[in-house]
Amino acid sequence: MSITKAIVPVAGWGTRRLPITKIIEKSMLPVGNRPLVDYSVQELIKAGVKDIYMVISDSEPCQVQEYYKDNLALNKYLIERGKEDRLKLAKTLPDDVTIHYTVQDPSAKYGTAVPIAMVVDEYRINEPVLVFMGDDFVWNPDGESAAEALIKASENGEHSAILGVEIPREKVEKYGVLSAENGNLVGVVEKPTPEEAPSNLINVSKYVMTPELLKKIVKYVDEHDFGPKDQEYMVTDPIDEFIKNGGIMRVAPTNGEYLDGGSVEGWLHANNVVVGN
Numbered sequence: 001m002s003i004t005k006a007i008v009p010v011a012g013w014g015t016r017r018l019p020i021t022k023i024i025e026k027s028m029l030p031v032g033n034r035p036l037v038d039y040s041v042q043e044l045i046k047a048g049v050k051d052i053y054m055v056i057s058d059s060e061p062c063q064v065q066e067y068y069k070d071n072l073a074l075n076k077y078l079i080e081r082g083k084e085d086r087l088k089l090a091k092t093l094p095d096d097v098t099i100h101y102t103v104q105d106p107s108a109k110y111g112t113a114v115p116i117a118m119v120v121d122e123y124r125i126n127e128p129v130l131v132f133m134g135d136d137f138v139w140n141p142d143g144e145s146a147a148e149a150l151i152k153a154s155e156n157g158e159h160s161a162i163l164g165v166e167i168p169r170e171k172v173e174k175y176g177v178l179s180a181e182n183g184n185l186v187g188v189v190e191k192p193t194p195e196e197a198p199s200n201l202i203n204v205s206k207y208v209m210t211p212e213l214l215k216k217i218v219k220y221v222d223e224h225d226f227g228p229k230d231q232e233y234m235v236t237d238p239i240d241e242f243i244k245n246g247g248i249m250r251v252a253p254t255n256g257e258y259l260d261g262g263s264v265e266g267w268l269h270a271n272n273v274v275v276g277n
Helices: 036-046 063-068 072-080 084-090 113-123 146-153 169-174 211-223 236-244 264-276
Strands: 005-009 051-056 098-103 129-132 136-139 160-166 176-181 184-190 201-209 249-254 257-260
Touching (some): 005 113, 036 063, 036 129, 072 084, 098 113, 113 211, 129 146, 136 264, 146 160, 146 201, 146 249, 160 176, 184 236, 201 211, 211 236, 257 264
Parallel strands (some): 005 051, 005 129, 051 098, 160 249
Antiparallel strands (some): 129 201, 136 257, 184 249
8 A cells, every 4th residue: 555645734823933933934934945844745745645634724825825836927927038947946736746725723722633633534534644744854865755764664554653863862852752662662752861761763743644543643632622721632642542552653763864943943954954965
């Protein structure tokens, strides 16, 4: 079985990046000459994904939607000015790939599990999907992409899988660290000390999810009623339950570099890495 669907959440206010995110959606912040989210989108397309389900905010106009639409006025201008060679750069989505949009109310339930549950519910998804958050990516231009690593580890969707990015052990205190046995996820240890960390593989919210796991995520969101100040609907909660009940989640290691646009420092570093290559 090939995996042809992916969920990419890009809603949210991007409050850590204010004030610029008052006017630019976080996933649209530029890294090099492309927006953050497009690095994941193009990677997913190269891995064989044909349907991408983006969960967007209710802002008008939505910059993500505008970016992935054909700009007919721009195309006309390029042709009239003899710049047809730039038409390829202006086309951001192949004809055989479709992006479906789901609007998430920012005042409703909040957390990484929510957009996944929304898409599964709305589109009745009952097959393995890739899940990539839209404000970060793994940079590995000369090696295996994160999507390819996940698909391979999951045996083309036979099992769920989680990406593990290798970092120096002395830096693990900022992240959720993967604990694994025989290539299978045992759990995610949040922000351990280097001495307590079970590995130097961090969770960067890149997954393959089987229908069984997707159903657990939907159930988790439906059956809990966390208030806005209680806790977030974290996708790691139903993943933990899935594993404890005998579910298998493979760990897909990668030596690519994790680049995050969520902070100014991370965004500047991402630009330096991408532009420098």
